[in-house]
Amino acid sequence: MAKVNFYINKKNPDKEYTINVFLQNGRKGKFKKSTGLKIIGKHWDDLKQAPLPESKTGERNYYQLRRKLPKLKAKILESTIEANYNNETINSEWLSKVIEVFFGRSSADIDFIYLSDYANHFIDILPYRIQKNGVTGVSESTVKLYVTTLNKIIEFEKLKRKRFKIEEVNLKFHTDFIQFLSKVQKLNLNTIGKYIKCLKTILKNAKQYGLKINKEVESDAFRSTKEDIYFVTLNTDEIDKIFNLDLTNTPYLDNARNWLIIGVWTGARVSDLLKLDNSNINNNFIEYKSQKTKQKIILPIHWQVQSVIDRNEGNFPHKISNQRYNDWIKEVCKLAGINEVCKGSVFITKKTKSNKKEKTPQRKKVGTYPKWKLVSTHTARRSFATNHYGVLPTPVIMSATGHTTERMLLAYIRKTAKDNALVFQEFWKKEKMKQQKETKLKVIKTAN
Template sequence: MATLRFLLKGNNNPSTIYARFRHGRNIDFIKSTTLVINPKYWNKPKGTVKQVAEFVDKKNLQNDLNALRTTILNSFNDHYSNGGIINSDWFSQTIKQHFNQDSKTDLNYLLDYAKYYKENLNSKVLVSGKTGVTANTLNRYKTIINKVKAFESKQKKRYTFENVDLRFYKDFKNYLLNVEKLSLNTVGRYINYIKTICIDAEKYGIKINRAVLSGEFRATKEKVNFITLSETEIQTIFEHDFSKTPYLENARNWLIVGVWTGARVSDLLQFTSNNINNGFIEYTAKKTDQKIILPLHPHIKEILLNNDNQFPREISAQRFNDYIKTVCKDAGLKQLVYGSKQKKIKKKVWRKTKGEYPKHELVSTHICRRSFATNHYGKLPTPVIMAVTGHTTERMFLNYVGKTAKDNANVLNDFWNVQEQKKQNKTPQLNVIKNQTA
C-alpha cells in the first residue's frame, strides 16, 4: 500500500518540509517540498502543521500539504495502474509540477539554488523573529543572480556547488573586477552572498565544496574615502540665502534636518509633525525596526519655526540627492577633495571612479548620517551616538565613521594633555587670615 508522510530534517528555523513516499519494500523516496516552517509549529508524530493561534499561516500551509498529498497519490495510482515507472525522478517531477516549478531546475546548481533562495526570502524567519526581508535585500540578491548568470555565460559553464571552489573564487572575482569594473568592496559583498547561499544549501543536504568555508575564500576590501560636512560647513549652508530658489531652500532644510538627526534618507524624508513629541523627534527606523528618540537641534527648531512647525515639503530621495549637490555648490563647498564619483563607462553602465573632485560633486544623501556620526564622535559617549545611528556594535560604528586604532590613540593623547594642562594651571589655594579687631 502506498503511503505519504511529511517530515522535517533538523531544527533549523525555518526548516524545509520533506515528503516521504513508500510503496512495498523497494520504493522509498524522500524529496523536498520547497515549503518551509518554523519547527515549533510542526507536529512531528503526526507530520502535520500545529493548528495554534499564534501561527497565522497554519491553515494555508496545511492546505498546501494536503493538496500535494492528493496530487502525489493520484499520480501514483495513474502511473502504477498503467504500468508507468515509479522512481525518484517521477516523485521529484510530480512535486515540481504541482508547484509549477521549472522542470529544468536543479538545486545542485549554484544559479538554480540562488533563485530558489531569493524566492523564499519573504518567508525567511530572521534572528529577530521577524519574517521576511526588505525590498533592498531582495534587490541585492536579484543583482547577484544576474552577476552569476553573466559570469556563467562568459565562462560557458554552469556551476554546481561542488564547482564553487578556489578556482571559481579567483575567476569570479577577476570577472567582477575586470569585466564588470566593480570596486573591491562591492566584489567583496558579492563574494559574501555566494558564501551565504552555499552555507544555506548545505543546511538542506546539498553537498558543497568545503573550499568555500576556507579562509582563502574571503571578501575583498578597500578603505573608503567618505565625505562629511564639518560643523562650520553646516553653519555656512544653514546661513546661506536660498530664498530666490525655493526648491533649493527646501532641499537645504532637509539636509540640515538630516545632519542633526543622522537618519537614513528612507526615514528622514518621511518625517512629519507627527514625529515630534515634547521637543523630541521619535521614529522607527525602517531598515532595523529600532525605535529612535533624539532632541531637536536648534537649527531644526528654527526651520520648524519658520515653516509653521512643519518639516520641509515632501521630496523624492533622487531629487534630494541631486539638489543637495547644488545646495553645497552655491554655499561655496568647491574645494578639491579625494573621493569616488559615479562616471559612465559605457551605455547604461555607471561605476565609481576615484580621484580629486570639487567637494559639492561628491555630496550624496548618505552625507547626513555620516556627518552626524563623525561630528559627534569623541564629544559624546559612543553608546549615545550609536543609539541615534542605530549601530548595534561599537566595532560596526567605528568602522562606519572610519576610525582606526591610531585615531583612538590620538583621542586618548589629547585627553591626557588636557588633564596635565589643568594640573599645571591649577590656582594655588589661599588661606584667609582673619583680621584682629581693636
C-alpha cells in the same frame, strides 16, 4: 487562449487577505487556487492586480510580492501551454502543483543541484529567515542585494554558456566571477565584495539544507574583495554655512538643503530620512522605525531642525527621490563654499561619439576633488556620527544611529587607534590645564 488573473476577496480594507489566482484555459475550463501570498486589502490595486506603490503603503514593504506575481503568472501560462500540447489534464490540483513547484514548497519536482535554482529558492525564503537578533525576515535592501547577486550569476553563466552546479563553485569560479564583475561589469572591488559575500552565504545555506558544496568555498581564499573607501563629512562650521545659505530664489535647492540639515542632526539613513513627516514628531522628539534594522529610534529635535520645520510652516520639507537629493545637495554645498580639497572617488561617465553621456557610469575614479563634489546621500549620517563621537557617550550615539555594537560604529566612522589616542591626548591636556589653574588659585589664596 489561456488567461491568468490575480484577485483578493476584499471586504475590510484594513484586514489581510490571501491573493488568489484565476486560470481560464480557453474553453477547457476555469480554475481558482490560493497562491498562499497575503496582502492588506487597502494595499491591493484591483485594476493592476498588484500591490500599490511603496509610497502609498507606508511601512509595508511588498517588493518581494511585486517581483514574484509577474513571474508566477508567466510560469502558469508557460505550464498551461506545455500541458495542453502534451494533452495533460488541467484542473485545480494541477494548478496547485504548479504554484507549489514555483515557490519551492514541493521539492519533488525541483532539482537544486544548480546554483541559480538554489539562489532563487534562497531569495524566496528570505522573508521567513530568522536573524541572530530573533527578527524574522530581512530588509528590502537586503532582498534587492541578493536579487542583484542572482542576476549577476545568471549574466556570468550566459557569458560562459553554462549553468553551474553548486558543487562546481570553487576557487576557479571565484576568480573568474570576480574578473567578470570587474572587467565586464566595471564594478569596484567593494561592490564585488558584497556579491561574493552573498554568494558565500547562499552556498553555506545550501550546505545546511543538506546539499553538497565544494570544500574550497569554506577556505580562506574564497573571500570577499575590498578596497579603501574615501568619504567626507561636514563639520559644524560647514553645517552652519549650509544652514545660513540664502536659497530663496531656488526652491528645489532650498528643499534639498532642508533635508540635509535634518539629516546631519538626526543621523537617519536616507531610506528613513526622506520619509519623515509630522507624524514622526512626538512631544519635541523625532521617533521612527528604521526600515533596515526595524529598530525604534528616538532623539530630540535639534534647534536647526526645528527652524527648518518652522520656516516650512510647521511641516517637513517636500518629498524628493534619493537621486535628486544626492544631486542637489552637491549644488547646495557648492553654493555654500564647501571647497576644501579632499581625497575621494567620483563616477566618471563615458561619452559617446555624439558627445552624449551614457546611462551606465564607469568605475569610480579616485582623486582629489572639492569637498562639495564628494558629498552624497550618506554624508549627513556619517557627519552626525563623526561630529558627536568623543563629545557624547558612545552608547548615546549608537541609540540614534542604530548601530548595535561599538565596533560597528567605529568602523562606520573609520576611527583608528590613532584617532582614539588623539582623544586621550586632548583629554589629558584639558586635565593638565585644569590642574595648573587650580594650583595657581591655591597660590593666590595662600598669598592673600
